[in-house]
Amino acid sequence: MEKEITIYDIAKILGLSPATVSRALNDHPAINSKTKILINEKAIEMGYQSNTFASNLRRRRTNTLGVIVPRLNSNFMSAVLAGMEEEANISGYNLLISQSLESAKKEISNAKTMFNSRVDGLLASVAYDTDTFDHFESFIKKGIPVLFFDRIIDHPKCSGVVIDNVLAGFTATSHLIEKGCKRIMHVTGNLKRNVYSGRLKGYQDALLQNNLTASNELLMITDLSQEAGKYVAQKIDEMEIRPDGIFISNDICAVSCMKALKEKGYNIPDDIAVVGFNNDPVSQVIEPNLTTVYYPGQEMGKVAIRTIVNHLKGIQSIDVSDKIVLPSELIIRKSSLKEID
Amino acid sequence: MEKEITIYDIAKILGLSPATVSRALNDHPAINSKTKILINEKAIEMGYQSNTFASNLRRRRTNTLGVIVPRLNSNFMSAVLAGMEEEANISGYNLLISQSLESAKKEISNAKTMFNSRVDGLLASVAYDTDTFDHFESFIKKGIPVLFFDRIIDHPKCSGVVIDNVLAGFTATSHLIEKGCKRIMHVTGNLKRNVYSGRLKGYQDALLQNNLTASNELLMITDLSQEAGKYVAQKIDEMEIRPDGIFISNDICAVSCMKALKEKGYNIPDDIAVVGFNNDPVSQVIEPNLTTVYYPGQEMGKVAIRTIVNHLKGIQSIDVSDKIVLPSELIIRKSSLKEID
Numbered sequence: 001m002e003k004e005i006t007i008y009d010i011a012k013i014l015g016l017s018p019a020t021v022s023r024a025l026n027d028h029p030a031i032n033s034k035t036k037i038l039i040n041e042k043a044i045e046m047g048y049q050s051n052t053f054a055s056n057l058r059r060r061r062t063n064t065l066g067v068i069v070p071r072l073n074s075n076f077m078s079a080v081l082a083g084m085e086e087e088a089n090i091s092g093y094n095l096l097i098s099q100s101l102e103s104a105k106k107e108i109s110n111a112k113t114m115f116n117s118r119v120d121g122l123l124a125s126v127a128y129d130t131d132t133f134d135h136f137e138s139f140i141k142k143g144i145p146v147l148f149f150d151r152i153i154d155h156p157k158c159s160g161v162v163i164d165n166v167l168a169g170f171t172a173t174s175h176l177i178e179k180g181c182k183r184i185m186h187v188t189g190n191l192k193r194n195v196y197s198g199r200l201k202g203y204q205d206a207l208l209q210n211n212l213t214a215s216n217e218l219l220m221i222t223d224l225s226q227e228a229g230k231y232v233a234q235k236i237d238e239m240e241i242r243p244d245g246i247f248i249s250n251d252i253c254a255v256s257c258m259k260a261l262k263e264k265g266y267n268i269p270d271d272i273a274v275v276g277f278n279n280d281p282v283s284q285v286i287e288p289n290l291t292t293v294y295y296p297g298q299e300m301g302k303v304a305i306r307t308i309v310n311h312l313k314g315i316q317s318i319d320v321s322d323k324i325v326l327p328s329e330l331i332i333r334k335s336s337l338k339e340i341d
Numbered sequence: 342m343e344k345e346i347t348i349y350d351i352a353k354i355l356g357l358s359p360a361t362v363s364r365a366l367n368d369h370p371a372i373n374s375k376t377k378i379l380i381n382e383k384a385i386e387m388g389y390q391s392n393t394f395a396s397n398l399r400r401r402r403t404n405t406l407g408v409i410v411p412r413l414n415s416n417f418m419s420a421v422l423a424g425m426e427e428e429a430n431i432s433g434y435n436l437l438i439s440q441s442l443e444s445a446k447k448e449i450s451n452a453k454t455m456f457n458s459r460v461d462g463l464l465a466s467v468a469y470d471t472d473t474f475d476h477f478e479s480f481i482k483k484g485i486p487v488l489f490f491d492r493i494i495d496h497p498k499c500s501g502v503v504i505d506n507v508l509a510g511f512t513a514t515s516h517l518i519e520k521g522c523k524r525i526m527h528v529t530g531n532l533k534r535n536v537y538s539g540r541l542k543g544y545q546d547a548l549l550q551n552n553l554t555a556s557n558e559l560l561m562i563t564d565l566s567q568e569a570g571k572y573v574a575q576k577i578d579e580m581e582i583r584p585d586g587i588f589i590s591n592d593i594c595a596v597s598c599m600k601a602l603k604e605k606g607y608n609i610p611d612d613i614a615v616v617g618f619n620n621d622p623v624s625q626v627i628e629p630n631l632t633t634v635y636y637p638g639q640e641m642g643k644v645a646i647r648t649i650v651n652h653l654k655g656i657q658s659i660d661v662s663d664k665i666v667l668p669s670e671l672i673i674r675k676s677s678l679k680e681i682d
Contacts, residue, residue, distance in 0.1 A: 064454050072438070073419030081413055085442060094454040097413070097438040101426055113405050113435040117458040226622065255626060281567065285596060285626045 005046045014042055026313045065308065066114035067097045068107060068124040070151065074252070075280040076297045077125075080149065083301025084123070091309045093120070100127040102223075111135040115144075121308040125150040128190040128223075145311045145318045149304045151193045152323070159318050161304045163328040165195050168293050169202025171330045172247050172275045175291070177210050179338045181245030181273055185218045187232050187257070188249040199249055199277070224249055229256025236272070237264050245273040245336070251280040251292055258286055258335065273336040288334030296326050346387045355383055368484070368658065381658070406649065407455035408438045409448060409465040411492065415593070416621040417638045418466075421490065424642025425464070432650045434461070441468040443564075452476040456485075462649040466491040469531040469564075486652045486659045490645045492534045493664070500659050502645045504669040506536050509634050510543025512671045513588050513616045516632070518551050520679045522586030522614055526559045528573050528598070529590040540590055540618070565590055570597025577613070578605050586614040586677070592621035592633055599627055599676065614677040629675030637667050 007025065011018040016039070024031045024039035031039075065088060069077050081097065088095050096117060100107035107127045114122055115138055122139050125148065133155055139146050140157050152160030176184050186203045189196040200219070207214045220235070222228035229252070236242055248254035254276030258268055266272055268288055276283055276292040283290035303324055311318040348366065352359040357380070365372045365380035372380075406429060410418050422438065429436050437458060441448035448468045455463055456479050463480050466489065474496055480487050481498050493501030517525050527544045530537040541560070548555045561576070563569035570593070577583055589595035595617030599609055607613055609629055617624055617633040624631035644665055652659040 062454075062457060064458070072413050072422055073416065075414070078414030081440070085440060089447070094450055095439060096454060096458065097440075098436060099422070099426060099438075106430070109435055113403075113437065116403060117405070117437065252622075259626065281593075282623050282626055285600065285623055287628060 005043075010039065010043055010046060013046070014039065026315060061120055062118050063092060064094050064096055064117065064119050065305070066117065066119035066122045067095055068110045068114065068122070068126075069097065069099050070102050070125060070127050072097070072099050074250075074278075075282075076150075076250075076278045076295055079297030080125075080301040080304075083298035084305050085301075086298075087302040087305035087309075091305070093305070093309065100130075102128040104130040104132075108135040111139075115139060119144065120312055121145045121147070123147050123149060123304050123308060126153060126193070128193065131192070145308055147304055147308045147318060149300055151195055154322075157319055159307065159321050159323065161300050161307065161324045161326065162194070163295060163300075163326050165198025166202040166205070168277070168295075168328045168330075169199030169247070170206045171202070172199075172277070172293055173203045173206035174210075175330055175332065176245040176247060176273055176275060176336060177206060177212065179245070179269070179273055179336055181243075181338070182212060183218065183241065183243045184212065184245040184247060185220065185232075185236070185243040186214075186247050186249075187220045187222060187224070187228070187253060189222065189224045191221065196249060199247075203247055218243060222253070224253040226252055226256040229253040229258075230260045232257045233260030233264065236261065243272060244338075245275075247275045249277050251276040251278045251283045251290060254290060254292070255280075255282050255286045258290065269334065269336050269338045273338050275330075275336050279331055283333070286335075291333045291336035292331055294329045294331050296328065300326055346384075351380065351384055351387060354387070355380065377658075378661075381655075385656070402461055403459050404433055405435050405437055405458065405460050406646070407458065407460035407463045408436055409451045409455065409463070409467075410438065410440050411443050411466060411468050413438070413440050415591075415619075416623075417491075417591075417619045417636055420638030421466075421642040421645075424639035425646050426642075427639075428643040428646035428650075432646070434646070434650065441471075443469040445469075445471040445473075449476040452480075456480060460485065461653055462486045462488070464488050464490060464645050464649060467494060467534070469534065472533075486649055488645055488649045488659060490641055492536055495663075498660055500648065500662050500664065502641050502648065502665045502667065503535070504636060504641075504667050506539025507543040507546070509618070509636075509669045509671075510540030510588070511547045512543070513540075513618070513634055514544045514547035515551075516671055516673065517586040517588060517614055517616060517677060518547060518553065520586070520610070520614055520677055522584075522679070523553060524559065524582065524584045525553065525586040525588060526561065526573075526577070526584040527555075527588050527590075528561045528563060528565070528569070528594060530563065530565045532562065537590060540588075544588060559584060563594065565594040567593055567597040570594040570599075571601045573598045574601030574605065577602065584613060585679075586616075588616045590618050592617040592619045592624045592631060595631055595633070596621075596623050596627045599631065610675065610677050610679045614679050616671075616677050620672055624674070627676075632674045632677035633672055635670045635672050637669065641667055 007018050007021045011021045021039055024036045098110040104127050133153055136146050146158045148160040191197045204214050258274050276290045279292045279294040283292045310316045348359050348362045352362045362380055365377045439451040445468050474494055477487050487499045489501040532538045545555050599615050617631045620633045620635040624633045651657045
């Protein structure tokens with residue numbers, strides 16, 4: 001193998017400082033565009049592209065980033081996208097967004113559309129039933145970075161931005177146990193997805209640690225929609241031995257469930273304490289206000305864009321980190337504060 | 342297989358020159374619209390559609406439609422996009438979505454990105470401060486159809502899908518008057534936009550018809566955010582003579598205002614009756630439940646896609662109709678039902 005070309009080699013040949021070369025390759029505003037072109041051309045000529053920037057320099061840039069999300073009608077996703085837009089604006093990128101509607105088939109088609117739109121990078125949060133990585137391979141092959149967020153797929157060439165879902169599930173469940181709950185139900189989504197399997201694991205760990213049983217009857221896998229919330233309330237109403245606490249994996253479903261339980265005459269939290277997830281605004285509208293897990297959506301969006309832009313600028317490759325883990329936080333409100341005897 | 346119908350066959354039957362037929366099918370400005378309709382109808386009748394709308398066929402199709410929205414974090418827009426996705430799926434189109442964040446500058450940049458992504462058609466709901474049509478001209482010039490929805494711009498080459506905002510504002514205000522309100526406040530958004538100016542007109546008409554005054558003090562122009570709702574409640578609390586009813590142009594702002602008023606000790610609806618707009622799910626979570634205007638978002642999305650796809654398929658040109666007006670409906674709940682003496 002030949003010796004690898006560095007910015008020092010380029011600097012020497014052009015009679016410029018290494019700092020100038022580095023800045024030019026990173027598209028720094030302090031360097032004028034003629035110099036940038038000169039340096040970039042020389043870099044390509046010398047074979048510098050095999051280094052970090054690799055494909056980026058060769059490929060025509062569109063300054064567009066593609067974002068594939070499961071659904072747009074969620075407050076959490078809106079917050080993520082708001083954070084992404086804010087950060088993308090700063091870096092001069094435009095976002096193109098598409099939704100998979102929780103269907104792997106549509107996600108594959110979305111990925112193709114993004115590829116054909118020649119996005120410079122792809123950010124994705126995968127659908128309920130996505131089983132393969134195949135539809136992202138074309139990006140990897142072409143050197144287009146792929147970054148997952150929230151719902152991730154593990155892949156050596158990609159990174160993911162997440163929260164610690166196991167910890168969040170553990171904290172939520174432990175809180176219900178502290179408030180006196182002994183029979184805690186967990187309502188969640190498709191367990192193929194890290195976010196739901198992680199929270200379930202946290203729930204189970206908390207029960208185990210407190211010598212409580214995790215029975216099948218107390219676990220409900222749903223699509224976490226409003227309708228699912230009503231269905232859960234109905235199921236609870238029909239149970240012989242009802243739960244005294246529920247941890248539901250999103251607020252939309254939790255609020256709808258609380259509403260239905262209240263209509264059936266149950267007192268929240270004294271009959272049944274409820275904890276949701278996401279800290280959607282609706283959690284502060286329902287009465288009693290919903291205890292929930294604050295999920296830093298906006299921050300997640302910002303970090304995701306920053307990570308992919310840094311890769312594109314050659315500042316730091318995306319596969320340096322396997323995962324970027326952001327903090328989450330339990331926000332305690334009245335829906336879980338039982339009067340303990 | 343039958344012999345393929347050509348423009349020469351159509352020209353012969355209609356007694357026109359092939360050039361005229363070709364131009365009409367290509368929507369050339371030199372041909373008057375009556376002739377265009379005649380020729381297009383005959384072309385479809387004769388089975389020319391496999392060949393029609395030349396430009397579309399000649400142009401490489403991407404089967405992608407671009408959608409530019411002001412913001413994704415609204416239930417109404419989520420409903421519109423859900424309807425769009427449903428209909429686009431049926432027709433084999435993929436959507437690429439971008440948000441202007443209510444900024445004309447960003448909308449211009451979004452339009453450019455969509456253009457470079459070679460979308461087959463563009464659907465747009467414009468930002469608060471969009472003043473010109475210029476950024477859509479490149480689409481028109483290239484024969485790419487542009488359709489507005491909800492927040493529209495009038496342009497001879499485009500169409501728009503809307504509700505009758507004047508009527509909706511009139512109905513909402515008249516309802517408050519019927520329930521005994523005599524001093525009705527209206528909270529709305531930027532009046533450059535048809536949706537807000539229309540609802541204001543309806544509000545003013547209703548007051549006028551009932552010999553009530555529309556004072557400046559009772560009109561508040563805001564960004565209709567949650568924060569705006571709190572601000573409105575604060576302003577009301579500081580007033581010497583307070584309103585006995587409020588019509589707020591979206592539910593997010595209305596719910597936040599109700600919440601703040603309740604915290605200040607006001608009874609809803611007896612002290613102040615409230616009517617919102619959009620029928621967001623949160624309108625059924627707040628207590629008392631919010632009277633609001635049902636806005637057929639999903640239907641609007643479907644109609645918009647159907648209209649643009651029909652144009653692309655050569656079934657019906659987009660500029661046949663100036664506007665497509667969908668029905669809206671007042672949904673009466675407890676927030677406006679004052680006990681009348």
